[in-house]
Amino acid sequence: MPYTYTVTSHSPASPDAVFAVLLRAATWPEWSPIDSAAVEGDGDPEGPQRVGDVRVFRTGRGSARERIVDLVIDRRFQYTNEGDLFRSFRGTVDLTPAPEGGTDITWSAIFQPKWPFSGPFWRWYLTRFMQRMADGLAGYAVGAEDRPGSGS
Template identity: 50%
Template sequence: MTGYDVSARSAATADVIFELLITPATWPAWSPIDAAEAEDGDPAAPQRAGDVRIFRTGRTISRERITALTPGRRMEYGGGTLRDYRASVDLRPRPDGGTDIRWTGTFGNGPLWGPFMTWYMRRMARGLAAYAER
């Protein structure tokens, strides 16, 4: 398995960041994703464990299922365009009121995908951190 492990720091609270993560319609505002939908429901509404979101970036369409949620702390998901893809976003509140974000994932596409996914997901984490501060 190949993977990535990236992090970012935000002045925003973990609850604010968590709401952005579970609301698909926000993703294009803070990430390189072009469009986001909820498979069954309103993309502007927060999703729950078991829900599926569909992301479009260029011609690539990725369908991901949220597998577990710990409110304000963790989101786990899988699916997408990578083989055997599993990922999680962990939020750790800091004493100053901000949050440390750790985004990790594994997949079976081989080692050549590792550097690209690390770069891409670092953009995701940093974009989320910055947008949440607004």
């Protein structure tokens, strides 16, 4: 049985500024609960990633391998979790220009846990963790164009 979560946040930054931050794995530890980020292979965590890149995030003693599967410039960032906790996991970050200015961020996923009966726990945990991610992204993107290495 698949499970889902959806969290939202608002950033005063433009969609292109928010998108530029999402594409750079090296920024993620600066605005999220993630401790470190790397890109497998010859990918540069400082530069913008592309479809097919696999990013490795570490938080505490845990790690997550995520493959970028779809990018729509300034609008959508999609990834799959390549780890061993889920049978399937597809996350989506949708960016929408807000009528009052800035960007509305919707971070969601559909997933199927590997272990039976663990779905409610993962939905509870991921909803809280990903809300921190969305809020951190929203705040960090403000002024991102002015940070070295953060421009698109």
